[in-house]
Amino acid sequence: APPARTEEIMERLYQLSLRLNLGMAVVLAALCVFAVRSTNSQSLSTAVMRTPTRNIMMQTPMQVSRRPGVSVYATTASVPAAMVKSLRDKTGVGMMQCKKALAETNGDLAKAEEYLRAKGISGAQKKAGRIAAEGAVVSYIHAGSRLGVLLEVNCETDFVARGDAFKELAESFAMQVAASPNVEYVATDDADPEMVARETEVIKGMEDLKTKPENIRDQITAGRVAKLVKEKALLEQDYIMDTSKTVNDAIVDAIAKLGENIKIRRFERFNLGEGIEKKVGDLAKEVEEQTAAMKKEAEAKKDAKPVEAKKSDAADKPKVAVSATSVKALRDKTGAGMMDCKKALAECNNSVQEAEDFLRKKGIAGAAKKAGRTAAEGLVVEYIHPGARMGVLLELNCETDFVARGEKFQELADSIAMQIAANPDVEFVSMDEVDPTTRQKEIDIEMNREDLASKPENIRANIVKGRVDKIFKERALLEQDYIMDTTKTVGDAIKEAIANIGENIVVRRFRRFKLGEGLEKKADNFAEEVAAQMGQ
Numbered sequence: 001a002p003p004a005r006t007e008e009i010m011e012r013l014y015q016l017s018l019r020l021n022l023g024m025a026v027v028l029a030a031l032c033v034f035a036v037r038s039t040n041s042q043s044l045s046t047a048v049m050r051t052p053t054r055n056i057m058m059q060t061p062m063q064v065s066r067r068p069g070v071s072v073y074a075t076t077a078s079v080p081a082a083m084v085k086s087l088r089d090k091t092g093v094g095m096m097q098c099k100k101a102l103a104e105t106n107g108d109l110a111k112a113e114e115y116l117r118a119k120g121i122s123g124a125q126k127k128a129g130r131i132a133a134e135g136a137v138v139s140y141i142h143a144g145s146r147l148g149v150l151l152e153v154n155c156e157t158d159f160v161a162r163g164d165a166f167k168e169l170a171e172s173f174a175m176q177v178a179a180s181p182n183v184e185y186v187a188t189d190d191a192d193p194e195m196v197a198r199e200t201e202v203i204k205g206m207e208d209l210k211t212k213p214e215n216i217r218d219q220i221t222a223g224r225v226a227k228l229v230k231e232k233a234l235l236e237q238d239y240i241m242d243t244s245k246t247v248n249d250a251i252v253d254a255i256a257k258l259g260e261n262i263k264i265r266r267f268e269r270f271n272l273g274e275g276i277e278k279k280v281g282d283l284a285k286e287v288e289e290q291t292a293a294m295k296k297e298a299e300a301k302k303d304a305k306p307v308e309a310k311k312s313d314a315a316d317k318p319k320v321a322v323s324a325t326s327v328k329a330l331r332d333k334t335g336a337g338m339m340d341c342k343k344a345l346a347e348c349n350n351s352v353q354e355a356e357d358f359l360r361k362k363g364i365a366g367a368a369k370k371a372g373r374t375a376a377e378g379l380v381v382e383y384i385h386p387g388a389r390m391g392v393l394l395e396l397n398c399e400t401d402f403v404a405r406g407e408k409f410q411e412l413a414d415s416i417a418m419q420i421a422a423n424p425d426v427e428f429v430s431m432d433e434v435d436p437t438t439r440q441k442e443i444d445i446e447m448n449r450e451d452l453a454s455k456p457e458n459i460r461a462n463i464v465k466g467r468v469d470k471i472f473k474e475r476a477l478l479e480q481d482y483i484m485d486t487t488k489t490v491g492d493a494i495k496e497a498i499a500n501i502g503e504n505i506v507v508r509r510f511r512r513f514k515l516g517e518g519l520e521k522k523a524d525n526f527a528e529e530v531a532a533q534m535g536q
Contacts, residue, residue: 079103091116091253117253132261133516134158136167137391139382140174145404146272148380149177150393152513156260161388169254169262172241177267179240184232186264191229200225234264265519268511270395273376276508320346326355334359336495339488373504377401379410383417389515392420399503412497412505419483419490420510427475429507430491434472442468477507 079102087098087109097116105111135154142148153170160166177183185191203209203224209217230236235248242250247264254262322345330341330352336359348354378397385391396413403409420426428434446452446464455463473479478491485493490507498505 079107083107083109087112087116091257116256117249132156132263133519134161135262135265135515136161136170136388137384137513137515138167138170138174138388139384139391139393140171140178141380141382142178145379145381147178148270148382148393148395149174149267150382150391150511150513151177151267152265152391152515154263154265154516154519155258160258160260163258165254165258166262167388169250172239172250173234173247173264174267176237176240176247177234177269180234180237181271182231183234183237183269186234186266188226188229188233188236191232196225196229199228234267266513268393268513270380270393270509270511272378272380272395273397276374276376276397320350322346322350326350326352330355330359339492340496373399375399375504375506377404378505378508379404379413381410381413381417383414383421385421390421390513392417392510392512394420394510395508397506397508398501403501403503406501408497408501409505412493415482415484415493416477416490416507417510419480420477420512422483423477423480424512424514425474426477426480426512429476429509430478431469431472431476433476439468439472442471477510 079099083102084095084098087102088095090109091098091113098112101112101115102109105115132154134157135152137150137152139151140149151170151174153166153173155161155166200221203221204217209220212220235246235251237247239245239247239250245253251262251264322342326345327338327341330336330345331338333352334341334356336344340359341355344355344358345352348358375397377400378395380393380395382394383392394413394417396409396416398404398409443464446467447460452460452463478489478494480490482488482490482493488496494505494507
């Protein structure tokens with residue numbers, strides 16, 4: 001171009017660079033792209049003079065290199081809608097936030113996602129101070145019911161807790177716990193200080209550490225201990241739904257999306273039969289014993305026929321008054337339930353010996369003998385009350401997986417899980433699990449009650465024992481009225497199941513979560529909160 005024309009072109013470039021807040025080289029590059037793409041194949045000089053400013057702004061980051069610290073997109077309005085949609089689909093963040101992120105990162109989707117995560121982390125840290133007392137109690141039972149997880153995840157409002165996004169997040173965390181057998185606590189801050197101190201001492205005594213310079217041994221030890229602690233923390237694990245982030249990152253992303261603080265409060269994992277020593281039996285010997293037992297029962301039935309005849313003759317006789325002493329004696333001998341013992345004694349004219357034979361023929365008395373067998377099979381089951389505000393995890397054991405897969409055993413397990421949910425005061429399975437220290441403490445309290453002073457001294461101990469037994473019976477699962485049949489206890493129902501199924505059945509352990517129990521809920525003034533937000 002002639003000198004005068006060149007000077008005019010340079011002036012135009014300068015004016016464009018000032019208007020767009022871009023370097024002249026960047027503007028020139030954009031014009032080159034426009035000139036090449038033009039259907040008129042106009043020259044670069046013509047492009048400089050005629051190209052509207054908006055066309056330069058529409059060039060993509062792939063076509064124009066931006067000046068350091070300055071975005072190609074002068075405003076968020078110039079960010080292509082397709083890019084905004086793509087970023088929204090990946091992150092779930094609002095449209096304006098996506099536009100801003102793309103403008104700040106020159107339209108690079110990967111960098112924009114990182115930018116939003118960084119902003120999300122900042123927002124999550126602010127929300128982390130809020131009280132999260134709502135949420136959901138969820139469960140995960142692995143195929144085969146040999147592994148189960150109960151988990152409580154908290155948020156701030158029940159509105160968010162009822163949403164599909166929150167429910168899916170909570171369920172994925174329950175599955176995460178099942179998939180991470182080494183996980184023992186939620187965060188590294190929850191690690192047992194005694195365990196940390198013990199591991200520190202072990203690592204300090206390792207041979208390879210003695211070969212390191214003395215001034216860095218403490219740092220090496222701290223690093224190794226921190227690694228061990230992280231391996232047991234749920235939040236530090238790779239997230240099973242996206243292994244490019246940790247569980248904590250997933251929570252941070254969810255906080256940014258849902259706009260509320262989210263916390264994994266606690267979890268419990270049951271692995272069927274863990275810690276139980278399985279008995280390795282001699283099959284041939286067991287078959288021989290069972291055959292002998294069957295022969296003995298057959299002989300007993302022959303001898304029992306005259307007795308049955310006598311009973312049929314006496315069917316029209318008035319009912320026999322059954323004494324409590326006889327019931328207790330029969331229960332001690334057979335292990336059968338109280339109602340079963342009463343019925344047997346009434347049928348056998350209050351004869352303990354005949355009642356025992358009666359129960360044996362019914363199969364009920366055999367439950368006491370089966371109770372000594374090892375029960376290492378069974379099921380891990382759950383019960384989540386409607387609304388997901390309370391959940392129960394239960395391990396019920398039997399002797400073989402054949403019985404565990406049966407419908408009767410599964411129904412029993414489900415009913416006991418529901419029983420635990422229905423009895424909020426239940427703390428342990430049986431009276432045998434009461435801590436001696438706790439029991440003694442209750443005895444001391446009862447002994448010092450004023451009303452006991454007016455009682456004869458020789459019966460005070462019995463009175464105290466009765467009161468303490470009553471206290472702990474209310475907390476023992478096996479002593480509760482069975483919700484499926486209130487005429488018997490849970491313990492009686494299990495004994496009947498043993499008699500019917502033919503294997504020992506044991507409630508090994510359970511855990512109950514009630515949403516938000518122990519958390520202090522914040523009482524907000526709604527009007528003040530709205531005013532505060534409007535002020536922001």
